[in-house]
Amino acid sequence: MKTRGLLARCMLVLGLVFLYVPILSMIIFSFNNSRLVTVWDAAHSPTLKWYVNLLHNGQILRAAWLSIRIALTSASCAVVLGTLAGISLARFGAFRGRLLLAGMTTAPIVMPEVITGLSLLLLFVALEQLIGWPRGTGAVTITLAHITFCMAYVTIVVQSRLAGFDESLEEAAMDLGARPLRVFFRITLPLILPAIASGWLLAFTLSWDDLVITQFVAGPGSSTLPMVIFSKVRFGVTPDVNALATIMVLIVASGIAVSTVWMRYREQRRLRDLQLAAAANL
Amino acid sequence: MAQLSRAAGRRLVAGVPTLWLLVLFLVPFLIVFRISFSEVRLAIPPYTPLISFHHGTAALEVHASAYSFLFTDPLYVSSYLYSLKVAAVSTLCCLALGYPMAYAIARSAAATRAVLLMLIVLPFWTSFLLRVYAWIGLLKNNGVINNVLLYLGVIHHPLALLQTDFAVYIGIVYSYLPFMILPLYANLEKHDPALLEAAADLGARPWRAFLSITVPQSLPGIVAGSLLVFIPAVGEYVIPTLLGRTDQIMIGRVLSDEFFENRDWPVASAVAILILLLLVVPIMLFQRVQRRELEGAK
Numbered sequence: 001m002k003t004r005g006l007l008a009r010c011m012l013v014l015g016l017v018f019l020y021v022p023i024l025s026m027i028i029f030s031f032n033n034s035r036l037v038t039v040w041d042a043a044h045s046p047t048l049k050w051y052v053n054l055l056h057n058g059q060i061l062r063a064a065w066l067s068i069r070i071a072l073t074s075a076s077c078a079v080v081l082g083t084l085a086g087i088s089l090a091r092f093g094a095f096r097g098r099l100l101l102a103g104m105t106t107a108p109i110v111m112p113e114v115i116t117g118l119s120l121l122l123l124f125v126a127l128e129q130l131i132g133w134p135r136g137t138g139a140v141t142i143t144l145a146h147i148t149f150c151m152a153y154v155t156i157v158v159q160s161r162l163a164g165f166d167e168s169l170e171e172a173a174m175d176l177g178a179r180p181l182r183v184f185f186r187i188t189l190p191l192i193l194p195a196i197a198s199g200w201l202l203a204f205t206l207s208w209d210d211l212v213i214t215q216f217v218a219g220p221g222s223s224t225l226p227m228v229i230f231s232k233v234r235f236g237v238t239p240d241v242n243a244l245a246t247i248m249v250l251i252v253a254s255g256i257a258v259s260t261v262w263m264r265y266r267e268q269r270r271l272r273d274l275q276l277a278a279a280a281n282l
Numbered sequence: 283m284a285q286l287s288r289a290a291g292r293r294l295v296a297g298v299p300t301l302w303l304l305v306l307f308l309v310p311f312l313i314v315f316r317i318s319f320s321e322v323r324l325a326i327p328p329y330t331p332l333i334s335f336h337h338g339t340a341a342l343e344v345h346a347s348a349y350s351f352l353f354t355d356p357l358y359v360s361s362y363l364y365s366l367k368v369a370a371v372s373t374l375c376c377l378a379l380g381y382p383m384a385y386a387i388a389r390s391a392a393a394t395r396a397v398l399l400m401l402i403v404l405p406f407w408t409s410f411l412l413r414v415y416a417w418i419g420l421l422k423n424n425g426v427i428n429n430v431l432l433y434l435g436v437i438h439h440p441l442a443l444l445q446t447d448f449a450v451y452i453g454i455v456y457s458y459l460p461f462m463i464l465p466l467y468a469n470l471e472k473h474d475p476a477l478l479e480a481a482a483d484l485g486a487r488p489w490r491a492f493l494s495i496t497v498p499q500s501l502p503g504i505v506a507g508s509l510l511v512f513i514p515a516v517g518e519y520v521i522p523t524l525l526g527r528t529d530q531i532m533i534g535r536v537l538s539d540e541f542f543e544n545r546d547w548p549v550a551s552a553v554a555i556l557i558l559l560l561l562v563v564p565i566m567l568f569q570r571v572q573r574r575e576l577e578g579a580k
Contacts, residue, residue, distance in 0.1 A: 005389060011382035012398070018379075019405050019459065022416035025426050029419060039424060081299045088296035089576075095292070097300055104303040106569045110510060112517020112561070114534040115554045118541060119310030122551070125327055126313055148306040151299065159576055180288055209409050212519050216541075226411050233415045233524065237422070245412040252407045260400065 023249060030242035050243035057240065060228055067208055067225040070139060074146035075203035079196055081147065082154025082203075086195075087188070089155065090162035091170075108152040117216030120145045124217060137219035145217045146210060150203035157202065161195035162188075194263070201259075205252075311558075318551035321345045329547050348552035358536060362556070365533040368447065368522070369515035372454035376511045377504065379455065380462035384503075385496075387463075388470035399467070406460045414453050414524050421449050421525065445527055453521035458514070462507040468575075469503030470496075502571055509568040513561055533557055 031046035032039075054060060085105055089098065108116065124134055124141050134140050169191075173183045189196075211226040218227065232238050320329040320343065334343050352358045387398045405413060420426045421443040428440040443449055473496065481491035517534040526532070531539075533553065541550035 005386070008382040008386035008389070011379065012386035015379055015383045015459070016401055018456065019402070022413060022420055022456070023405065023408065025420060026412070026416045036424065039429075081302055084295050085299035088292070088299070092292055092296060095296060097296065101296060101300045101303070102573060103569055104300070104307050106572050107565055108307060110513040110565060110568055112514055112534060112557060114517050114519050114537045115314075115557060118537065118550060118554050119314045120306065122313045122317060122547070123306065123310040129327065144306065148303070151302070155299070156572075156576070163576055180291055205407055209411065211411055212538075215538075226409070229409075229411055229415070230520070233411075233418065237415070237419050241412070241415060242419075245409065245416070248412065249408050253404065256400065256404060256407065 023245075026242050027246045027249065030239070030246040032239065032242075035239065050239045051247075053240045054243050054247075059223075060225070060240075060244065063223050063225040063228040066139065066222065070143050070146060070224065071204045071207040073143050074150055074207040075200050077143075077147045078150035078154050078203040078207075079200045082151040082199055083158050083192070083196055085151065085155040086158025086162060086192075090159045091167065091188075105152045105155040108149045109156070113210075113212035114216075116149060117145070117213040120148070120213065121216040137217055138222040141217040141219070142214055142222060142224065145213050146207040149210075149213065150206050153202050153206065154196075154199035157199040158192055158195045161192050165191055201255075314551045314554050317547055318348055318555045319344045319346065320548050321347055322546050322548050327547070328545060345548070348546075348548040349556075351549060352552055352556065358533075358553070361531050361533050361536050362560075364530055365516050365518075366560070368450055368454070368532060369512050369518075372451050372458070372515050373508050373512040375451055375455045376458055376462045377508060380459055380466060380507065381504070383459075384463045384466035384470055387467055388473070402460050402463050410457055411520060414457060414521055417449065417453055417456065417525055418444065421452070444525060447527065449525040450522050450527075450532075453525045454511070454515050454518060457521065458511040461510040465506040465510065465575075466500065466503040469500045469506075473499055502575070506568065506571045506575065509564050509571070513564050513568065516561060517557055 029040075030050055031048070032041060033044035033047045033049070034041035082105075085101060088095070089102055089105070092098070120141075121137070124137060124144075128134060128136070134144075169187050170183050173187055174180075178186070209226060210224075211230055214224050215227060215230075218224065229241055229244070233241055316332060317329055320332070322328055323330055330343050330345065332343060333340050383402075387395055387402070390398060418425070422428075423440045423442065423444070425444070427443065428437075431437045432440065477495050477499075478491050481495055482488070486494070517537075518532060519534040519538055522532045523535060534557075537550050537553040537557070540546050540553060
């Protein structure tokens, strides 16, 4: 028992080092003066010049703005569709088409992206021939594609949250005569709100980060941030990408930290409320 | 009446996402399937139609040329097999590293557990592309790893690490490790320590108890984690393009090159169908495990 626990713990430390060394090295070298990126120029470093460069890089800023708009739209639509699907799968019992829906929400998660990307583009081309819409590819087709693969993740998050609660609360409200819509807004929605929030964040991140599917369904003039980064790094390392990566890591890390603290605060408040309620009943 | 409207409401709630996925997920595969049986031509769109009209009579046009092209060209066969090998090796490495990590997390105190899980998931929230890019800086000839090894005197000439199979394995294990750890952790966390204690009381050595109790019990987690790594790894595009060999490409790259560089839509579609044929069994297996996980939680 002892040796196995020790071995596992050593592997855990090693694994965490493995996970964080690349990110740390990227952050460190973002302050390096040398164009060679990985050769530390001790005389002129640390420097912020790559960050300044980044702020003047119109191509990257435009791409980032497009990516943000697409991610906001896709995450919001994916949350609505994914929540509907999650509720159907968790609460409607055995309905016709359940297996189909369940299959179509798990398959996109593992499907190799080149296949999803190709198939979506061929769909858009066929649709344009057939009904004249969408006119060419661009932000609209990218958003449609992102909604499709993001909603699968939201579905799973919402479905597993609902599976953790039994239906007694909803049934009780129904028995007391509440209409289904009212039950949803007063009971189900507050219960799954944390899942919806994390589903939205997950969808935003996936959309913001996607390269392969986007490359297929993007048109001329609609380059997202990952596409610009990919075309820059394909032929080697460039220092301003390190600066960009550092900014993104900082945003994510602080976002996660804030949300963790907030969740813990909510959980504590809930426990306190429960204790108060129990005390009041005594 | 109320019952009726409730049924209608449910149909609407389930119907909207189903319709969306039918149009944007299922139908596209049918289109890929259909285009894989046409021939490339210089037109918009660049493939032959399914039904052609000659002198007023309709004729069904089905060509298998894309497939016969793929099977006769050794380049495609070898990249197909190479992708399988890369995905399998990476999945095994991921399991070998991820299992002890998940085990250690599941056995740690509740407070540390939350922090550790956050540390595992955190990289996943930062850009996948940038994390793969970070490895270029570490692995290249004048990169961090070579510089450190040269400085320490372990090596005297830089090692060729980038553009090797090794670099691709590293990249895949690195990117997909959280997908392996999370299902394993979810499974290992539920194990009842009383079983191991009982085995120890009956005289089983710790390793034997681990192999005959913990491992079999965690099989669903192993299967789910491995499939979450293996299936997308087969079609991986970014990692081999940035870190991998130039003389041997993976099948995802073949598909992308056929489509973007050669503009051969039928061959690209046929490649997609062949990848799907290979993955249909793993994908269905994954769905079964996933379904049991989500519905067994009740």
